[in-house]
Amino acid sequence: MSEVVLSERLQERIKTLISRYPEGKQKSALITILHEVQNENDDYLTTDLMDKIAEILSIKPIEVYEVATFYSMYNHKPVGKYMLEFCRTSCCATRKAEDMMEYTCQKLGVKEGEVTPDGLFSVRGVECLGACGYAPMLQLGDFYHEFLTKEKIDQLIEDCRAGKVELISKV
Template sequence: MERTNYKQEINMTQPLMNRINELMSHYPADKKKSALLPILHEVQDAHENWLSAELMDKVAEILEILPIEVYEVVSFYSMYNQRPIGKFMFEFCHTSPCCLKGTEDLMDYTCGKLGVKVGEITSDGLFEVKGVECLGACGYAPMMQLGDFYKENLTEDKIDQLIADCRDDKIILHDK
């Protein structure tokens, strides 16, 4: 796992701790680690959608596991962020089916529209473009994930509309 100099305030509020305890209650006491993925989602959501090393250490402490066990999970899955990200993360599937349908060109188009490269955040902090592994919607390629939702059968016009809708705060990111 790459350690960074990004600073993050750790704010384990009582509602967050209640949710973590509820998630752990779904598993036997000696299998608390089984709650790791949903706990990471909750903690990330409560901390500006990213997880610092110190925050991952806190999760390890709560679950009574080694920090490396948390780092392994966070570094493996693209749904966990190890640094601050743009408010609207355009996560394009870049595996073969989507590439055959033009996802690479759409990523380039999106980066050009936003004035960034893949992995960069726009100067206003709103957007970031990222390539991710298979999102499991090959029949709807090219596609991407935006928050909790898939955007399918993408075209340049659809990308333009998504960018406009994000700027106009018309996009819901989370299904909660």
């Protein structure tokens, strides 16, 4: 394992998160810590980072891997600044989610999981995002984009390129 050095800010943040739980229950902070570590590492987790988290929490690395690979919000390789996550579960699937995703991949010139050469976009299929009544839909950052059409996707990509798309909710 290569030596992983977390920033002081992150180390302090992790200490605070762990302190919210009773002695011996530090693992409860795992999901939030994974988010914080991912955010500070260009939006993806490496094995070394996950091992470091296991060390900090005094748990086995497999306990970190299990969680980090279960949830689609954790990335394990570099992703684009704008990660377009298409739901492709039942309701979205019946309303042409696959077509929307394929259209987007073709438009951007990438396959699922790849990053555009300019580092701006990635496309990924995910499981139900709980907005079934608004199918087909995608998630971009903290926001949902619903009732997708090719025209809406064109506009969204154009807005991303123009730097007009917020990724983080201020609420």
